Amino acid sequence: MLFLILTSMLSCKKNFLDVTPKDQISDNTVWATTDNADLFLNSIYGSIPGPFNTFDPEENYSDDCMDGINPVRSRQIYANSVYTPSNAPTYWGVYSYIRKCNLFIEKVTASKLPGTWKQLRLAETRFLRAYLYMLLWTRYGGVPIITDVLNSSVQGDAIFRSRNTLDETFKFITDECAGAANDLPIKATVAGRVTKGAALALKGWCELFNASPLHNPDNNKTKWALAAATNKQVMDLNVYSLFPDYETMFYEENNNNVESIFAKAYLGGTSIGGSREGIQGPTFANGVQHAYGMINPSQEIVDSYSMANGLPIADPASGYDPQNPYVNREKRFYQSIVYDGSFWLGSEMLTRQGVGSKNQLDLSGGSGVTKTGYYLRKGLNPKYAVNGINMLNSASYMVFRYAEVLLSYAEAQNEAVGPDESVYQAINKVRIRSELPSLTAGLSQDQMRAEIRRERRVELAFEEKRWYDLIRWKIAEKSLNGSLHAMKIEQVNGQWVYSIIPAPGGGRTFYANKNYYWPIPQSAMDKNSKLIQNPNY
């Protein structure tokens, strides 16, 4: 008996407590081979926010649409400008992805991995990091530029960094893009990886943002010229062109098409599948809910679509009939918007009052049904219209596509030198793809600016570009004050009458003295006394 106890005690060796968790990999392993290190970079690619796939896309912060249900941040917090540093939407969390980039750069630089591989992967990572900083810079202005891996035990108080200036941040991003572009291939060996075009497109976009009225109050033409030149560089790569079909360009079968410059990838049927149809799409079809309806296009964006003859609806010659508003509109309207009487999933979508339709314009503002009389169609593949976060879709979300580069070039060139031939060429390429006539020659710079802005709004609608444009053009104080509008269709004396009303829950408030910049989250302010809050928060 005693023997049993003693032997069992002795046989229980010291290593009884050694348990190795099997779901973990050591530092040495990760940086040992290019294949292993690639796994780390893969997760940085995966970190790039795929904004449109979220519950409450930031498109709803713009005047192009609103969220169909409440409470969501866009309607509850952002639209009413009731945000304080404590409850504001935030992007501060991208610093965790920036850390990943810094760690990859540090570890790979120090490693003995092959030089060509190093050069390429470091350039990819620098682009991704620059993209993340762009997300911060456009929202917060100057932010702390952190390029090392913070370590409190080694660095002590040096881990607390103050904000760099607006210009320093801009310069960092564009310099990084320029540096990365030198090392990046024009065509990636594996579709989806960062290319030279992506780095230049990001650089051109930041330069455009920086040349726009928000950051260029004196309208310094050299800033515009810089933006025009970089966007021209992308055009001159001669690898991009417009994909012929605006409708199916966003579907998974056309991932990495000739127009795509940089895209966030999804893989349907897995945990990284896309769900935009189930989240953003029309709420009811065939009497059953098929989506949360979290994008309701506004009357404002609907009115921005021109007629098929290329004229804006405000033009008396356009032939627009306010009591029959959905006929003879340009092609992109039908490809982008679900409206009263159109079809979705074989079901007639009726938003009119009093016919017992589940999609009847929700005047109470409280259900999940459209608040504007419209639903989103653009980019939604009907075969994935399964309610909720279904993760079925493999369609990439295009962060930069060639049409944007053309329009950015047109805008920058028009501002820098005026509406020259190259401006017409760039904007007309976009119009012609959608079967619109070319712009008439001889437009003034102001007329051209108006055309470019309308074209940009329509072409890039629901691609999370509009909010940036409102901010950089410094027109948010106008466009985001008051209310978005809805189309109410009701029978009066046996006639269907179309009237534009304020959208229920579509109120917008924007304070010009503070809202062009987001507040730094209070939680970040509390932890770093070196941070200075943006004005008036």
Place this chain on the structure above:
Amino acid sequence: MSKTNFPGRLPVKQLFLLAIIFCYHSIAFSQETTTISGVVADSASNAPLPSVSVLVKGTARGTTTDANGKYSIKASSNSTLIFRSVGYGEKQITVGNQSVIDISLSTSNQNLDPVVVVAYGTQKKTSVTAAISTLNGDEIDAVPISNLSNAIVGRVSGVILKQGSGEPGRDQSSFLIRGISSTGSTQPLMVVDGIPRGFYALDPNTVESITILKDAAAVAPYGVAGANGVVLVTTKRGAKGTPALSYNGYIGFQNATVLSHYVNSYQFATLKNAAAKNDGLPPPYTNSDLQKYKDGSDPDAYPRGDFYKQIIKSNSILTNHDIELAGGNDQIKYYASFGYQHQGGMWSKTNSNRYNTSISLDAEATKTTKISFSVIGRVQKNAYSPAGAAYGLVATSLPIDAFQYSNGLPGNFAGAYFLNDGYSRNDITQIYSQLSVEQKIPFITGLTAKATVAYDPTIIMGKNWTTPIHIYSIDTTQHPYVYKDGILGTTKPSLSEQVSQAQQITFQGSLNYVKKLGKNRIGALALFETNAVNSQNLETGRKNYNLFLDEISMGGSSSGDITNSGSSAATRQLGLVYRVTYDYSSKYLFEASGRYDGSYFFAPGKRFGFFPAFSIGWRLSEENFIKKNLLWIDNLKVRASYGEAGALAGSAFQYLGTYAIASPAYAFNGNAVQGVNERSEPNPNITWERAKKTDVGLEATLWKGILKVEADYFHEKRSNMLVTPDVIVPSEYGIGLSQVNAGVMENKGVDFSVGSVYPISGDFEVSLTTNFTYAQNTLLQVFETTTTYNNPNRRITGKPLGTQFGFKSLGFFQLNDFDNNGNLKEGIAIQPWGKVLPGDIRYKDINNDGKINDDDLTKIGDPAIPQIIYGISPGLRYKGLSLDLLFQGAAKTNFYYVRQGAWPFHSSGSAFVEHLNYWTPENPNAKNPRITSAPTTNNTQVSSFWMQDASYVRLKSATLSYYLPLKVTEKIRIKNARIYISGQNILTWTRMINYDPENTNSLGPNYPPQKVISLGLNVTF
């Protein structure tokens, strides 16, 4: 239609079971009773004692001695007689083959010394120097509960429990011993028959006792696992005597303690119209709509919206049946039981079936060797609706959508989920097996060696079958209405199955020594223990079933239809336990115990710790000055303890700086790729939390057991507490930090129990027991930002964990707070969440700076875990009839209503009837703010407005039982029989509305605990 388990069938099963039992009885186990007689006398004077109550234990049979101290009673050979008299100590005598039993009762109390279970052993109650409380299994075997944890609240001191849910298979209470002492895990260690194991799913009938170890002296032997207290459960074993077969069973009827009162469609539409008006929107519902909702004349197009009636089954069944057989002789004792329990749910798909079995053998293999063997097994099958949180579905459905049309087709979300064929099931098979050998060492008197090995495998199989969800829409433009089929979600079924297994192996080897030298008594224990758990799980899923055959191999075969995953893990602990006890003359008691303990959680070199405890006791009642002068004191003991215990509060492996794999992380060109990510920054120095526990207690038995008191003051300081130091690095740091041992928390309070049993006569006895626990913790040192730390109102440090902060509500803005232009008058603080209107919530400007912001946050409520919990149990017994009640309550706790649980139309949802009382100029003192189409940011700030005192008192349980008279039991040839009516959660008094006060889900309604009324029968053959 899928096959559902229809509880209506069950009574047939029960009758069948009873029939079997009766057959058995008439064949084999019938036991003759004989008449026992005798005289009861005073032990000192030898004078005969009249009016002594004589009872046959476990039956209603009783008599009283006559004027000459004589009695006569019928009893069988293996029954026990209990003799009780006011002013004398109780005495119990086993009948055996005696027919005359003369006994003497003593005014002293020496016989009243039960043995209690302690860590790794047993002790006499009088010599225990630690703080423990005990619950006897027979107190709870008539209570209609499915989960054993729900039987404990209010019955013992020192435990705080909260039953958040009544859902079958998911209804266990959260369990705290003496409140909360850590920001990390507060889960007590659970031990069944000496081995660390869960006890919630044990069959209550097989439980001998439940012991709660509370102070350091009690828990130190559990080392790193002991800091949060320990629950020791001992199961029944055989006893010497002829075979005793008994049956205990009940059938109970369950109903929700409280249901959330949602508005009906008419109220909903009215409220929506009012909200639209306030928002400047046209009314969404016409008068004709309102009329149709109100009169219910067109229920398919204008349903009434009272889903509850359509979904919730009233009186769903909870039934439990047990047979047990026990007996033995000097060499072998045996015990066997089998139990079956069925618990129906509030809706037909949800239910749980449990089969428990327990077998044990104790054998005196040689004169010095004892071998014990036991197997406790459980099979539990839980079934749920595929919708997951079914209760939440009801909460998010709108009353204006039909749940089910008049033709039976599902009309809305909830309807479609409740009426479809899918299911979610899990089957648990668990075995606790153990073998121990105890050997007296022949050449050293008092020394025993013992070895125990326990092997506990668990297998959980899960299966989720999701079928397409058909929702029918109604086309009201056609007459008669046309119902159109639509499919919500995927159009083909999918299936997932999970298998998870765990094997726990525990080994204990010990040496135990007891020695008495004159008045000195010494005891010593040394024990070595190892514990290892290995677990594995596998999961597989298939999508796109063409046929409705719920087997994995019938699913779609393209790669997108198939998912597989699996993982494994292991845990290890080893420790050396010691305990030394010494007492002098049973008067002065000393004990030292502790453990040298190791865990796999930490880095090599940081794995072992030592946790000692010391305790002393002084039995004043053994001192002559009390013994001689204060005869009403039977037992009086003061005791004190101090010691340390450990806690593994966080997660394992935080010392390792490694990377975790994510799959898939991204896709290139349509191909999934894996990714690796840094885990949190490692802390190589991480180790356990240390609890320093102090306890001072008093135990007294007065007036010959009429009054029993046990009271303790306790204080615990938890240092090395694991806290996340996220405030010491900026948000830009970009990675989480591992926890560090830097927190300090204090927890102190009192717990006591007072009990009295007063035999008025042999036939009539009243009793009252109460217990009370108060525990209040304070965070002494945690990581806190300077912003909150520098504001005394917002400071977390120095306040109890879970203190709720927010704005102080001043009620509503009223009309006269605004000037003629609708602007707020001068001097009223500006609120930053948009323009306020009359009827919006007004907050207090705590720092009087004219604006409301984070600086005005302050404490608005106590933690959600009650700080006071108590139970009061009156009982009375008259002849064969007895009534036992348990009133149980909690205080010093607040519940925060939030989101769909609090606000009308949150997340496009419905509203509560409560919300009809909203602010209008005519109703300025309404219960709710002005009604809006969606909750406004201003009115949904965390504030005292939505905070509710969650104190409650409830009649937790009541049992009325009746022992059939001997005349009857003799006629049907059984030993005894008892019938009882019992109940759980019978009545509740609370200020909480819409939820049960024990609800733990603040985000919305939860499956409420159930009120159960049952009818039971207990027969011994």
